[in-house]
Amino acid sequence: MQLLERRIAVLLVAAAGAACGTADLEMSGRRHQVNQAIWAAEQAGAREESRSAQLLERARRELMDAQATADDGDERNAALLFDRAEADSRLALQIARTNAERENARRAWQQLGAARSEF
């Protein structure tokens, strides 16, 4: 009986360890994903416009909070914070792209104006 109880205890500890490991991997994966999204937004010039820069800054804070929350064992809230960070960084990236296209359109108007005055 003691042997059986011991075996059951070992199995339970192993299962708990596996579950924790899986959760760690998942959090690590989310962190990596959000980091990638933040990096992409930076590359697109999100820092150069005020709204997208604010979103980027918020994404970084949320990422740190998510990591701290995950470290505390609260995976549910950590996942939400990761989601928020990712949503902010994706929006920052999109705003940077939209601003770039608007700038291109503005330059195109200038070219049209110049062409009209020349011809």
Place this chain on the structure above:
Amino acid sequence: MKNMRSIRFVALGVVLGGVAACRPPEPSSELVTARRVLDQARQGPAAEVDPASVEEAQASLEAAEAVHREAPGSRRERSHAYISIRQSELAMSRAREIAAREEQERIAVAVGALLSEADADQVRAQLEQRELELRAAIVALAISQAERGAMSGQEQGPVRMTGVFFETGSDELTPVARQQLDMIAKQLEERPELETVIEGFADTRGDAKQNLDLSERRANRVREYLASRGVAAERVEAVGLGENYPVASNQTPSGRATNRRAEISTGTDESRPSARALPPQAEDEAPAREKPALGPSEESPRQPVKGEDKDYPDDPETREPDATPPR
């Protein structure tokens, strides 16, 4: 009595508490905003441009609503609502990006149209310039002819002249040239006493000897055409003068086009035009000049031209359309 009053107060408190408990919980500000922004995204172009993001926003809002029912005002409700707001904004920003890109395309079309119009204007201006140069050349030819007549002591008389022009390296008559020659043929038909001299010329690009040959072929081609229009061949003399006697600069494409010509001079017996002579150096290289031949031309079949402009196949000026015929 006191007991009755206490009981009434307690009952009132219970009723009020119950009423308050039955009211639905107030949504968080994030949830209210999420609903509004999603509506905006659905009603605008975002729903068409980025439907995936709009659907994600919808799913996040539904999650927020579900949490709101369970735990109103909770952090989870606010987080789901926040994410929904961002996803709706992302869809709307994407729609603005697409709109900006389409605007650029429309502007590019407008610029292209403007440039095409400018190109067309430029071509018209070039053609007008060429016509002016050609007319000036024709006037110069007339003056030259008159001077020749004065030097020879002949009366000016009814000497008329005109010119037809040729494409690079070609002795083919252009449609414009044919029209001119049709008019000349008609005049010659009405004036059988008129004698005609046709002088062919070439510009200076290419081999001089081949240009001389080309100029002679040009002159003969004109003579043949007039013969086909009823002008007796014995009335027409055709000579080739090569690169000599240019009437315009050979340094420019339009000048060279003007020099690629055949001049047609007419006159009566008293003021019979005579063909100019080749300069002595060219005379040595020229083939023996023949009398106007009766009947079909004996001209050899046209060979690939190695004369003028053949070395410059890419010069766009050499591909100009026919000059506007002189009026």
